[in-house]
Amino acid sequence: MSAAGDWRLRVEALDKTFTLHLQGGLRIPVLRGEALTVRAGECVVLAGPSGAGKSTLLRCLAGNYGACGGRILVREEDGSATDLAAAGAREVARLRRHVIGYVSQFLRVIPRVPALDIVAEPMVARGVARDAAREAAARMMHRLNLPGRLHGLPPATFSGGEQQRVNLARGFGAGHPLLLLDEPTASLDAGNRAVVIELIQEAKARGAAIVGIFHDAEVRDAVADRLHDISPLPDAA
């Protein structure tokens, strides 16, 4: 693998503008000509003031927001590259299953589904047998200090920090080659922050490419290979 060729994610000239039809068609440009390359084993931390568009970029990379222009090339496991910005819904769903892991700021709680199954689900979707996925999920949850008595419960009644750790276990468990982390340590104590730093370093060591937003300087300094600045665009006239 050549140094220039081992990128996992390559963003080219990405534009994102929101058009608010209910506000008289108000246009809010957030990203213009954004470019970013992330290599295997590299962790790039998005930096910039609040509201500059860091989360917007991350959501575009996850396919949660649609790009208005440009390309988001994602390296697949077979070595081919797919443009997420141009991919149809089913293609994006496939990339999410096999390539792109995303840890959002908040867990979306599903009624009546136990935490263990929420964590195991992305592994099952990638083809791991259900029992093996549950065992791996339980190990990951223990690592994040989620005791066994919580595994069988739906996380609706969990604290914010516990829900976030369920979210992290889910995001890290399936071993996706590209990980997107949106403030994963926001509601964690020092002990659990240290676990997340370990998980990120292990993911890098296995060759995952990581793009993250971390407001916590300690975590950022521990995991970032480099910072990528996102500057706010001037307001549209």
Add this chain to the structure above:
Amino acid sequence: MSAPLLAAEGLTLRFGAIPALLGVSLEIHPGEVVAIVGESGSGKTTLLRVLSGQVAPQSGRVLYRGQDIAAMGEPALRRLMRSEWGYVHQNPRDGLRMSVSAGGNVGERLMASGARHYGNIRAAAAEWLARVEIEPARMDDLPRGFSGGMQQRLQIARTLVTHPALVFMDEPTGGLDVSVQARLLDLIRGLVADLGLAVLLVTHDIAAARLLAGRILVMRRGEVVEQGLTDRVLDDPQHPYTQLLVSSVLAA
């Protein structure tokens, strides 16, 4: 990528001057859950009826496993409806036989698709009642005495007992209390995932669509105004009507 299970091309249907469907095209693949959302009168239920062959479009066609359903003939279509397809009505009374026992309602559909052995049929019915969380002791009771939520769960058991490949669901939680809706949605979510069903789900409940569907189509006045991945359409809506629809939902 797999071939679509069901594909519709350019469906148009007018009731007098009122367009119920205007050039609607869609595809659903095996194991996919696709939600069709929009306000009352947007054409959602009409679309479901056309896709399931109950109403013929004025133009356009519906292909099931590549075959035009209009060319299949009535008996073949009825056979599909009894076996490979399922239809869950908003009102369970439209999908159940109210004068037949709960177990009978489930067993009847099995028999209609060819099962003959009484013991096997009764065992399958009992198993399906358990899967939809109806106590086996209620097996010989008439659905008339069931609550709305139980009737709806019974309709789902009756529909799924033949392991259909494609299920049409028309507002399955429509007439139910909110507490009952959550249980039913979760039940549907679990069954759909376990059985690998393809589901076309008509709903006006955005939260239900988010919970169940991988893809979503937004309809307005007979047209599909926007479609795509459920989370993207709901989090980054492009069409003015979708923006209105999403912004009108109360966050819980």
